[in-house]
Amino acid sequence: MAALTVLGGCGGPSETVEEEFDMELAKSSLTFTGAVLNDAGTQCTVNGSTMHCCPTGYAMIGAHVTNNVFKCAQLSSTIGARYLDTGTIRNGMHACPYGSVMVGLNAGSNLLACQRPGTTIVTEYVDGNPATTDGYPMHVCGPGGYAMSGINVGSNLYNCAK
Numbered sequence: 001m002a003a004l005t006v007l008g009g010c011g012g013p014s015e016t017v018e019e020e021f022d023m024e025l026a027k028s029s030l031t032f033t034g035a036v037l038n039d040a041g042t043q044c045t046v047n048g049s050t051m052h053c054c055p056t057g058y059a060m061i062g063a064h065v066t067n068n069v070f071k072c073a074q075l076s077s078t079i080g081a082r083y084l085d086t087g088t089i090r091n092g093m094h095a096c097p098y099g100s101v102m103v104g105l106n107a108g109s110n111l112l113a114c115q116r117p118g119t120t121i122v123t124e125y126v127d128g129n130p131a132t133t134d135g136y137p138m139h140v141c142g143p144g145g146y147a148m149s150g151i152n153v154g155s156n157l158y159n160c161a162k
Contacts, residue, residue, distance in 0.1 A: 058103065064139070095150025099116060
């Protein structure tokens with residue numbers, strides 16, 4: 001069950017799902033709807049591999065890997081189906097092919113579920129050391145509408161793309 005939080009309004013997030021309008025997401029080259037949630041259990045199967053994923057249509061913008069909770073933002077559109085990446089390396093970490101964002105992760109097997117957003121990725125940076133965090137707290141991509149495009153779990157580094 002989702003709890004709706006309107007900035008300046010009443011109500012609060014549930015333990016697993018939080019929706020709010022995030023003005024920073026609206027500034028991205030990626031186009032987001034503004035809906036953001038913390039997901040603790042959505043599963044998907046991509047190319048035969050089952051893992052924790054954001055709900056369909058959402059991209060990862062943060063993760064608390066130890067607690068298996070993802071911060072997910074709803075994309076305005078996507079291109080094609082989710083697909084599995086087993087070995088692309090960029091910026092010293094496992095990453096989705098350039099132009100795609102993370103929608104799921106199996107950290108133990110080092111597998112990524114990737115998705116092409118409906119808009120073009122124009123920039124990418126590495127977040128970490130120190131990591132940007134939110135109030136959960138979890139490591140998230142910095143403000144400005146970035147989605148995760150890669151992760152190095154051991155070094156707590158993310159590729160963040162928009």
